[in-house]
Amino acid sequence: MNNRNVVIIGGGPCGIEAAKTLAKLGHTAFLIEKEPHLGGHLAKWDRLFPYGQKADEVLNKITSGLENVKWFVDTQVTSINRIDKSYNVILGNGMSILADAVLLTTGFSLFPAEKKEEYGYGIYDRVITNADLEHYFAEGNDHRIQYPKKIGFVHCVGSRDEKAGNRQCSKVCCATAVKQACEIKEKFPNSTVYCFYMDLRMFGRNYEDMYLEAQKKYGIIFVRGRVSEVSEKQDGTLLIKAEDTLSGKPLRVSLDLLVLMAGMVQNSDTAKFAQMLSLNIPEDGFFQSKNYFTAPGVSSKKGVFYAGACTGPKTLPEAIAEGKSVALTIDEYLL
Amino acid sequence: MIDFGYGLTPSSAIDLDKMDRTHFEILIRREPDVLKCMACGSCAASCTAGVYTTMNLRKGILLLSRGQEKSALEQFRSCMLCGKCQLVCPRGINTRNLILSILKTYSIQ
Ligand SMILES: Cc1cc2nc3c(=O)[nH]c(=O)nc-3n(C[C@H](O)[C@H](O)[C@H](O)COP(=O)(O)OP(=O)(O)OC[C@H]3O[C@@H](n4cnc5c(N)ncnc54)[C@H](O)[C@@H]3O)c2cc1C
Ligand code: SF4
Ligand code: SF4
Ligand code: SF4
Numbered sequence: 001m002n003n004r005n006v007v008i009i010g011g012g013p014c015g016i017e018a019a020k021t022l023a024k025l026g027h028t029a030f031l032i033e034k035e036p037h038l039g040g041h042l043a044k045w046d047r048l049f050p051y052g053q054k055a056d057e058v059l060n061k062i063t064s065g066l067e068n069v070k071w072f073v074d075t076q077v078t079s080i081n082r083i084d085k086s087y088n089v090i091l092g093n094g095m096s097i098l099a100d101a102v103l104l105t106t107g108f109s110l111f112p113a114e115k116k117e118e119y120g121y122g123i124y125d126r127v128i129t130n131a132d133l134e135h136y137f138a139e140g141n142d143h144r145i146q147y148p149k150k151i152g153f154v155h156c157v158g159s160r161d162e163k164a165g166n167r168q169c170s171k172v173c174c175a176t177a178v179k180q181a182c183e184i185k186e187k188f189p190n191s192t193v194y195c196f197y198m199d200l201r202m203f204g205r206n207y208e209d210m211y212l213e214a215q216k217k218y219g220i221i222f223v224r225g226r227v228s229e230v231s232e233k234q235d236g237t238l239l240i241k242a243e244d245t246l247s248g249k250p251l252r253v254s255l256d257l258l259v260l261m262a263g264m265v266q267n268s269d270t271a272k273f274a275q276m277l278s279l280n281i282p283e284d285g286f287f288q289s290k291n292y293f294t295a296p297g298v299s300s301k302k303g304v305f306y307a308g309a310c311t312g313p314k315t316l317p318e319a320i321a322e323g324k325s326v327a328l329t330i331d332e333y334l335l
Numbered sequence: 336m337i338d339f340g341y342g343l344t345p346s347s348a349i350d351l352d353k354m355d356r357t358h359f360e361i362l363i364r365r366e367p368d369v370l371k372c373m374a375c376g377s378c379a380a381s382c383t384a385g386v387y388t389t390m391n392l393r394k395g396i397l398l399l400s401r402g403q404e405k406s407a408l409e410q411f412r413s414c415m416l417c418g419k420c421q422l423v424c425p426r427g428i429n430t431r432n433l434i435l436s437i438l439k440t441y442s443i444q
Contacts (some may be wrong), residue, residue, distance in 0.1 A: 194351075212426075216370045219363075221400070224374070244349055246374050246397050253351035 001026060004100040004334045007076055007089045009273070012040020013316060014308025015105030016062050017323030018330075023068040025331045028090075031071040032095055038063055038073060040107050041309075046137035048316065049172075049179040055138075062320070073231045080276045087303060101303045101330050104273055104287065105323065108264040108309040111158030111166065119154065119260055124232045127258045129157075130176050137183060148191055148256035151184055152240055153177045155197040156225045168284060169318040170263030171313040174201040177261050184259075185218045194221045194253065196242055204315065223251065223266030230258060262315040275305055286312045297326040305330055354402030358440055362399065366436040371426040372396045376419035378430055388413035392420055392430060399437070408441055 004027050008019045011033030037043060042062070043083070045055040076092035080102065090096045113121040113129045119125045125144055128136075136142040155177055156217040159170040162232030174197065181193050195214075202208045215219040225242040234241055237254045244251040274281045279299055282288050287306040290298040297307045307326035310320040362369055376393045384390040390413040398407035411434065420430040437443075 082371065211373075212371060215373075216367065220368060244397075244401065247349070247394065247401065247403070249347055249349050251349040251401075 002039065005030065005086075005329060006095055006103060006334075007032065007087070007099040008103045008105055010040070010107055010308070010310070011035075011038040011071065011073065011106035012107045013042050013059075013062055013106060014314075014319040014321070014323040015040075015103070016066070017320045018103055018105060018307060018327045019069045019071070019118075020065055021324050021327035022330065025327065026232065027331070029069045030099070031066075032075050032077060032091065033071065033073045034076050036074050038066075038071065041110075042316065044131060045134045047179070047183070049175040050204060050210050052087065052179070058316070060232075077273075078166060079194060080273075085303065099303075100334055101305065102277075103326060103330060104304070104306040104310055105308045106267050106269050106273065106310045107319075108313065109260040110163065110265045111170075111265045113157055113241075113260045113262045114262070116157055116161075116164060118229045119157065119227065119258070120230045120232065120238075121260055124230065124238060125236065126232075126238055126256060127230065127260065129237045129260045129262045130173065130180065131262065133180050133184070133259050137180075141319075145257060148184075148188060149194050150192050150194075150253070150255045151188075151257045151259070152194045152196060152238075152253070152255045153181055153259045153261060155195065155200075155261050156226065157260040157262050158265065160198065166263065166265055166284070168313070169201060171203075172315055173261040173263055174199075175204070175207050175210065177259075178202070178210050178220070180259065181212070181220045182214050182218045185220065192221065193218070194223055194255075196223050196227045198224070198226055220274060225251065264309060270310060275303055278295070279304065284312075285312065297322065297329055303333070305333075349401050349403065351401070355402075356402055358404065359399050359402065362436060362440045365440060366429075366433045368426075368428045369396060369400075369433055369436075371428055373426055375425060377423040377425060381423045383417065383419065384413045384415055390414055392434070396433075396435070399441075404441065408437075408443060409428050411437060411443055 006022050007030045008015045009032050011031050019031040022029040039059050042059050048055055078090045078092055081088045087099045087102050089099050110131055112150050158164045181195055185193050202211045225245045227242045229241050233237045238258050239254050241252050287310050289296045297305050305326055307322040374393055378392040378443050379385050389410040396409050418431045
């Protein structure tokens with residue numbers, strides 16, 4: 001076995017899994033994370049669909065066994081230059097690594113909900129996002145959440161919306177909405193909880209069971225229709241307008257709390273790396289594999305690979321599995 | 336006063352703040368499975384009564400859950416209780432029982 005250097009950029013679940021696997025295969029794995037800690041978005045969540053497992057349990061499990069990985073936090077990549085068959089990766093801390101392969105696992109960004117002005121995030125006090133609610137569940141406090149009696153969830157915020165510059169479905173937010181609706185109902189049992197959806201995409205194993213439980217056990221009220229506008233009343237409560245498309249009637253309701261299901265969009269650093277490495281990125285901004293079926297994770301440049309949510313919306317098990325599998329692809333490339 | 340033939344049209348909008356779910360809550364206690372409906376419309380598609388009348392179980396359940404009793408209940412008079420809808424409901428709701436419970440809860444003869 002010949003030991004080679006691999007630089008993995010992005011220390012989320014996908015990058016961590018890839019780095020550990022590459023180290024096990026005998027390579028020197030350098031994992032570069034720009035934030036002060038590893039874990040990516042997983043570190044921001046409280047409990048995970050579909051089984052409600054605590055995110056920190058999963059994170060602890062994933063981040064154990066990193067002894068053989070050279071990992072750096074709070075570290076940016078300054079430049080990447082091709083030298084013969086290798087890449088010279090220069091880090092913000094002054095270090096430079098001659099890498100035989102570069103793996104991008106830079107993940108996604110949460111859609112900035114304030115861009116959908118009609119929903120009033122950042123303007124009205126009782127409008128929050130899915131990420132804010134995860135933070136509240138984990139930390140137990142948020143001044144915006146004071147014993148709400150009527151709570152609404154808006155699906156597809158910044159997804160499936162050309163006006164928001166994002167045509168695709170973010171895949172994970174229906175399941176997140178249903179999970180969070182049940183959780184908040186559990187926390188405030190006397191509240192009435194509504195989900196405003198366009199289509200319910202409960203695609204995975206046991207996801208439909210979550211939906212059924214949300215209906216039957218928690219009595220969540222599902223309204224098929226996109227929220228068109230939100231306004232704040234004098235007492236600080238919110239007035240929501242939508243069409244109840246299944247009855248064909250306009251619908252209004254006032255709420256104490258509105259949770260926006262912000263979607264997954266490309267990380268703005270994607271474009272930066274695409275430029276450094278002269279990679280083409282399609283209109284939606286995510287990296288695209290050479291072949292969707294037969295060459296996942298392989299880029300158009302020799303020795304450059306990508307995996308996880310930087311190639312499109314993914315669930316956690318998908319991102320982790322891709323990290324593991326791309327490590328094998330890289331190992332084969334390095335042979 | 337001259338009658339111009341105009342009247343105030345009652346709003347057809349659904350105002351969830353004003354909805355009265357008292358009856359629906361009783362219905363849930365009688366027939367908890369009503370909550371399982373996912374509005375697929377299989378029942379309405381297979382209903383013979385629906386071909387000739389306004390009978391539409393999917394819509395009926397939806398409107399009752401929104402407290403729209405007036406517009407929901409009229410149709411149930413046309414139901415023949417044939418049970419065809421029960422054969423097709425993908426959520427396994429005992430729709431025939433449900434309809435009987437609706438008739439009882441909202442006291443329709
Ligand atoms: C609200 C919400 C809830 C979710 N809940 C669940 C759930 O319950 N179950 C589930 O299966 N999935 C869930 N997901 C999906 C899950 O979060 C993702 O699948 C997972 O985080 C993807 O992992 P990743 O490593 O590909 O990307 P990320 O988690 O985004 O990690 C990418 C990492 O790369 C780093 N990075 C980015 N750019 C650079 C750079 N230039 N230099 C260095 N480092 C960089 C980032 O800081 C980050 O640490 C949820 C998603 C959302 C939006
Ligand atoms: S997963 Fe659901 S909420 Fe998210 S974008 Fe797709 S349809 Fe909308
Ligand atoms: S039981 Fe009533 S609603 Fe169901 S199919 Fe027969 S007539 Fe239609
Ligand atoms: S067939 Fe069943 S689930 Fe579908 S609309 Fe009718 S009652 Fe609801």
